[in-house]
Amino acid sequence: MADSTAPSTAPSTAPSTAPSTALLTDHYELTMLQAALRSGTAHRRSVFELFPRRLPEGRRYGVVAGVGRALDAIESFRFDDPTLAALEDVVDAPTLEWLASYRFSGDVWGYAEGEAYFPYSPLVVVESTFAEAVLLETVLLSIYNHDSAVASAASRMTLAAGDRPCIEMGSRRTHEEAAVAAARAAYLAGFASTSNLAARRRYGVPTTGTSAHSFTLLHDTEADAFRAQVTSLGVDTTLLVDTYDVAEAVRRAVEIAGTGLGAVRLDSGDLAVQATEVRAQLDGLGATGTRIIVTSDLDEHAIAALAAAPVDGYGVGTELVTGSGHPTCGFVYKLVARESGAGEMESVAKRSVDKASVGGRKYALRRRSAAGVAESEVVGIGRAPVDDGDDRPLLVPLVRSGELVGREPLEAARERHLASRAELPVAVQQMSRGEPVIPTIHR
Missing domain, CATH: 3.20.140.10 (nicotinate phosphoribosyltransferase)
Structure with missing residues (x-):
């Protein structure tokens, strides 16, 4: 089964004719x-x-x-x-x-x-x-x-992130067409991938994505949600573990996916503290290769502050598509x-x-x-x-x-x-x- 959490691309085929841009003027x-x-x-x-x-x-x-x-x-x-x-x-x-x-x-x-x-x-x-x-x-x-503006912000973010990948995920925070352009600009400045599928089709920007809190809330239990995602996307998927209790979610995630679980995502709270605690828990459960991805209104300063934390990647949205101020x-x-x-x-x-x-x-x-x-x-x-x-x-x-x-x-x-x-x-x-x-x- 193909891993839908890994970045994927498709060749971009530009249309032979494009709509006129002549009215995009004053x-x-x-x-x-x-x-x-x-x-x-x-x-x-x-x-x-x-x-x-x-x-x-x-x-x-x-x-x-x-x-x-x-x-x-x-x-x-x-x-x-x-x-x-x-x-x-x-x-x-x-x-x-x-x-x-x-x-x-x-x-x-x-x-x-x-x-x-x-x-x-x-x-x-x-x-x-x-x-x-x-x-x-x-x-x-x-x-x-x-x-x-987006590329300038993205460059500072990837500079702060070092070797850790950044994922562009700001489509829901800006105009729908601006979102596509922002994904392109972020990739140009070092982002590894985007959540925006139009950017994948038009410009060949790699895309990635798994699930939101709504997917967990849809199911009767968190375990049911994790099991459904792993069955569909494979053990290399990324499970969102902060819908309820993080420690319990991490335990369930490894129990269901095994120690080969691809990654867990944290989207709230003190990310540095939570990442440290989750890293220790994952290692204790034998999931030493499971990555930790963090999201939640990150900018270049927040990314720099997480440099010492056991974080493996960053998902960036609002601050990126708005030029980080x-x-x-x-x-x-x-x-x-x-x-x-x-x-x-x-x-x-x-x-x-x-x-x-x-x-x-x-x-x-x-x-x-x-x-x-x-x-x-x-x-x-x-x-x-x-x-x-x-x-x-x-x-x-x-x-x-x-x-x-x-x-x-x-x-x-x-x-x-x-x-x-x-x-x-x-x-x-x-x-x-x-x-x-x-x-x-x-x-």
């Missing part, structure tokens, strides 16, 4: 387009940049996620007949006519998925006409802000260069107090020591900064002349994240609040 994108078309400025060459002005308060680094989903969104950004019909009372007829033939034909550069980022990192650079590029603002920000990264999408009336490219920048941006097309690299440890984020304005020899370029092509060139397997992003995090200074391992572990330098 009304003002289209009113700007209409006005620019009328003024004759819509087709000026422009450079937009998606970047963070700062990290979420107290965080030492962030993680780029959502790149693959953003590329899918760009590919599906089309104004078909139903979409155009929905906009008939939003924009005028000439604008509708222009939208009917919209295809993004520009270039997009960006940080590869899984990469660490810091304040003012130019995460996405969009080079196109104003008209083509401005329409992508909202959909890109919504994807990057959400997915990167930071549900958005605060990314913005700003025009940083545009073609002048004379046909020359010139830098532009917003200068508002507390919301200033840095004008000019950006280039970026990670400056590293001879030992390969990151020392700073160097951002060149107008041209690439000089490589000192141990530096690593950060911007990669994602879209070239309208063609998507940056797609990659999710596993590649997962591996990249581990490598990117590993080159950061040792201070990144601290869960306490602090400043970014490396500075951002503009040149």
Whole structure:
């Protein structure tokens, strides 16, 4: 019998056609387009940049996620007949006519998925006409802000967990579609599996799951529930042992499944104390290989606090899908260069107090020591900064002349994240609040 508690995957088969993403935008994108078309400025060459002005308060680094989903969104950004019909009372007829033939034909550069980022990192650079590029603002920000917030939290959790696996199980704590994206972002940042089956189908994220308290309460006795689960799923299953009395449940679990029981799950109480007591009980019963999985509103701080406890894995839900207190990264999408009336490219920048941006097309690299440890984020304005020899370029092509060139397997992003995090200074391992572990330098 196959063990349904072990992570399982299935090949992801993307549909040949996807629904239009063109309405995943703000009304003002289209009113700007209409006005620019009328003024004759819509087709000026422009450079937009998606970047963070700062990290979420107290965080030492962030993680780029959502790149693959953003590329899918760009590919599906089309104004078909139903979409155009929905906009008939939003924009005028000439604008509708222009939208009917919209295809993004520009270039997009960006940080590869899984990469660490810091304040003012130019995460996405969009080079196109104003008209083509401005329409992508909202959909890109919504994807990057959400997915990167989840991945940044997930990275801190897996860092705190060390070699112990983390399971994403937050689907019931967020919007149904956000749950799928969150599972993908968590896996990218090191989570071992998810409970979300849509993430398994769409992205190949391994899934796992056993039972809830309701399954135990359904049966006349706890023993009946355990027996039914073991009979159906095999002895390698995970039994939930805190519905009634934990010690008695552990005794029954081993009695029914034998000393080869896969795992027990604790979902309440003082997890460190309970795990210690349950470990001693399991070992006394001869179930020395039975793992202990803990759940219950865990975040990176709770996981770090359990480092000394005999815990074998963590199930994380609410705190993960809400970014562990930071549900958005605060990314913005700003025009940083545009073609002048004379046909020359010139830098532009917003200068508002507390919301200033840095004008000019950006280039970026990670400056590293001879030992390969990151020392700073160097951002060149107008041209690439000089490589000192141990530096690593950060911007990669994602879209070239309208063609998507940056797609990659999710596993590649997962591996990249581990490598990117590993080159950061040792201070990144601290869960306490602090400043970014490396500075951002503009040149």
